[in-house]
Amino acid sequence: MTRRVLVLAVSMVGFLGLTLVAEGPFSAIWEMGITFDPNGTFVSGIESTADLAYATGPVLWTSYSNFQLTVGYLWQEFGVRGDLGAFAIEGDVLFGPSTEDFLYAQAIMALSIAGVDVGLYYANLSDAVLGGPADGFALRVAGSVAALDIISITEMGARIEDEDFDGIDVVHSATGLYRHYETNPVVPGQGFTGEKVAVGGWSYGCIGDIRTILYFTCTGFDFFAVDLEDIDLGIGWLKTDLLVTYEVQTKSVALTPRIIVGDGLVCFEPYFAVVFGASAWEVDGFELGGLALVCAWNGVTVKDLTVFDPGRFVITTEDYGSRIESLEDAIEDGHEYYADYWELLSIEVVFDGCCGGTNRMLINTYFEEGSGGIFGWGMSYVEASVGLSMDIELSGNMTVSTTGLDALGLGIRLHW
Amino acid sequence: MGARRSWRFGAALVGSAVVVLTIVACAGFWNTSPQLGKLVVGLVQVTGTEGYVLVSVADMPRDGLAAIQFGTVGNEAITFTNIDPASIKVEGKNGFVVLAQAFAGGTGALIAAGCNGVVGGEILRFTFTVTGAHPTFVVTKAKVSLVDDANAFVTAWELSSTAYYAR
Numbered sequence: 001m002t003r004r005v006l007v008l009a010v011s012m013v014g015f016l017g018l019t020l021v022a023e024g025p026f027s028a029i030w031e032m033g034i035t036f037d038p039n040g041t042f043v044s045g046i047e048s049t050a051d052l053a054y055a056t057g058p059v060l061w062t063s064y065s066n067f068q069l070t071v072g073y074l075w076q077e078f079g080v081r082g083d084l085g086a087f088a089i090e091g092d093v094l095f096g097p098s099t100e101d102f103l104y105a106q107a108i109m110a111l112s113i114a115g116v117d118v119g120l121y122y123a124n125l126s127d128a129v130l131g132g133p134a135d136g137f138a139l140r141v142a143g144s145v146a147a148l149d150i151i152s153i154t155e156m157g158a159r160i161e162d163e164d165f166d167g168i169d170v171v172h173s174a175t176g177l178y179r180h181y182e183t184n185p186v187v188p189g190q191g192f193t194g195e196k197v198a199v200g201g202w203s204y205g206c207i208g209d210i211r212t213i214l215y216f217t218c219t220g221f222d223f224f225a226v227d228l229e230d231i232d233l234g235i236g237w238l239k240t241d242l243l244v245t246y247e248v249q250t251k252s253v254a255l256t257p258r259i260i261v262g263d264g265l266v267c268f269e270p271y272f273a274v275v276f277g278a279s280a281w282e283v284d285g286f287e288l289g290g291l292a293l294v295c296a297w298n299g300v301t302v303k304d305l306t307v308f309d310p311g312r313f314v315i316t317t318e319d320y321g322s323r324i325e326s327l328e329d330a331i332e333d334g335h336e337y338y339a340d341y342w343e344l345l346s347i348e349v350v351f352d353g354c355c356g357g358t359n360r361m362l363i364n365t366y367f368e369e370g371s372g373g374i375f376g377w378g379m380s381y382v383e384a385s386v387g388l389s390m391d392i393e394l395s396g397n398m399t400v401s402t403t404g405l406d407a408l409g410l411g412i413r414l415h416w
Numbered sequence: 417m418g419a420r421r422s423w424r425f426g427a428a429l430v431g432s433a434v435v436v437l438t439i440v441a442c443a444g445f446w447n448t449s450p451q452l453g454k455l456v457v458g459l460v461q462v463t464g465t466e467g468y469v470l471v472s473v474a475d476m477p478r479d480g481l482a483a484i485q486f487g488t489v490g491n492e493a494i495t496f497t498n499i500d501p502a503s504i505k506v507e508g509k510n511g512f513v514v515l516a517q518a519f520a521g522g523t524g525a526l527i528a529a530g531c532n533g534v535v536g537g538e539i540l541r542f543t544f545t546v547t548g549a550h551p552t553f554v555v556t557k558a559k560v561s562l563v564d565d566a567n568a569f570v571t572a573w574e575l576s577s578t579a580y581y582a583r
């Protein structure tokens with residue numbers, strides 16, 4: 001026991017000492033978490049991530065490594081960010097060490113000349129990823145003429161993430177873990193694959209923002225869209241967005257009314273949904289689908305989220321911000337949510353610890369219908385983190401539900 | 417010396433041209449085929465005696481996958497080994513709900529549906545107790561039916577168990 005205490009003490013002093021000598025262009029963050037499952041396998045998960053960064057002048061070189069208990073060495077990503085003269089450069093390369101595969105690479109070079117932003121994007125997806133092999137590049141030119149913002153994106157086998165298109169996720173199929181990137185090379189075709197021109201940034205009359213998008217591919221016209229935002233209907237508490245999209249054989253109209261509650265409702269945020277009638281053009285009314293109360297004072301944050309219509313709104317998990325989100329958006333964006341819980345009571349306390357660290361305590365309590373618990377209690381999640389210094393943080397979390405202790409986690413975070 | 421220098425310069429010039437031409441030829445000129453919808457069955461992950469399998473979709477057509485059927489009782493689409501059938505629990509993800517399931521004797525059938533179509537992402541998570549080394553969980557494509565959010569059968573799709581997929 002004496003030897004173990006001595007080894008632990010020496011290790012702690014050593015880690016603290018590293019933070020004191022850490023200077024210069026090199027920085028690192030190492031996090032490790034262990035999850036215990038008292039109801040099954042005792043240790044159900046171990047995760048370790050290491051973020052390294054090394055600066056050489058205006059260029060920052062980065063490395064990201066991720067280890068998982070069941071998979072082993074899951075991700076290894078190298079990156080570069082910085083400015084080379086007038087050019088801003090960005091690059092990423094992703095490997096899957098557990099399968100010894102190169103997975104994805106992207107390179108971005110941007111330049112601003114006389115108010116015009118020019119960006120060249122390149123990406124390569126290997127055949128080790130389902131969907132590959134694929135590669136391509138895209139040229140983005142953006143500028144302003146008077147009050148108009150004009151963006152032109154020429155696609156040569158790749159697409160850039162923006163308001164109209166998504167980037168790419170490289171997903172590990174067994175665990176569901178993924179890495180997200182801006183340039184998507186999985187675009188059908190060869191050579192020239194598409195051209196998108198977007199003009200926006202102006203308003204007219206009761207319309208707050210007008211934007212038009214024209215997109216055609218190597219096979220011809222694809223779509224033309226007119227996006228009108230913040231249309232004032234003359235009713236102070238109601239505004240709407242209108243999106244009209246013309247495709248080759250179809251035309252679609254999306255009308256999104258929004259209730260404006262103003263700034264008078266301190267701490268409250270209502271979530272409304274439109275109730276349509278028999279046809280898409282009949283609006284029967286508006287439904288209050290959820291209500292959020294969030295108040296923060298002096299390091300203490302109290303939150304009460306209530307979902308009245310769980311078919312339209314959900315509460316996202318702690319990893320995704322513990323907030324109310326529409327079910328459709330949560331699924332589309334891949335945000336995890338609690339399907340069974342309709343209310344969350346949360347209190348979070350953040351305060352300064354000793355030695356420059358920050359301490360944090362979070363208690364989330366969820367309620368569900370028919371749980372059998374008092375007041376419909378369904379689950380509680382407790383998390384605490386203690387900052388031993390500015391560079392060392394210890395954390396622990398616990399999940400308790402109506403079936404007992406579901407999970408227990410311990411973690412450590414080092415920064416130097 | 418002059419000839420050697422010229423040879424080196426020429427070799428460097430040719431080498432650079434080869435590199436540039438290779439990059440130009442490869443970059444943006446790889447013929448990428450239109451993507452089929454994909455049903456991805458992850459490898460069995462085991463921790464002690466507990467295991468799980470993730471089933472995901474990618475590039476599903478129209479507004480995404482709305483329902484999936486893994487065979488029927490008597491014509492099951494799922495076969496597994498070294499897994500206790502009585503311990504299998506199935507959790508729907510991304511809005512999917514399991515409507516019916518039957519696991520016994522190394523085979524299984526299941527029906528699940530979602531209220532919102534899923535174009536890409538996880539739809540089901542199977543958790544179970546492992547009874548032996550190297551458990552397997554295999555899906556037979558011919559016995560699986562997919563329905564998209566427009567209530568039409570998805571006929572052009574592929575089944576895969578690769579380690580990685582793009583969405």
